[in-house]
Amino acid sequence: MKIMTDANGKPVHVLLTDGLSQILHITNQKKAMEMVKVFNENSDSGWRYELRPSPCDINDKKKK
Numbered sequence: 001m002k003i004m005t006d007a008n009g010k011p012v013h014v015l016l017t018d019g020l021s022q023i024l025h026i027t028n029q030k031k032a033m034e035m036v037k038v039f040n041e042n043s044d045s046g047w048r049y050e051l052r053p054s055p056c057d058i059n060d061k062k063k064k
C-alpha cells in the first residue's frame with residue numbers, strides 16, 4: 001500500500017495494482033517485505049509504502 005498526503009496533510013492510502021489493473025497480491029510475505037523496503041528506499045517523492053494483509057486472506061483464515 002502506498003501512503004500519500006493530500007493538500008490538507010491528510011493521509012491517502014493507495015492500493016498498488018499489477019499491469020492488468022488488478023490489486024497486487026503477493027502470497028510470499030518475505031518477498032513482499034523486500035519490495036516494500038525497495039519502494040521506500042527509492043521513493044523520491046517522500047511517499048511511504050507498507051505491507052497490509054489482504055482481506056481475502058483474513059476471511060480464509062476465519063473459515064478454517
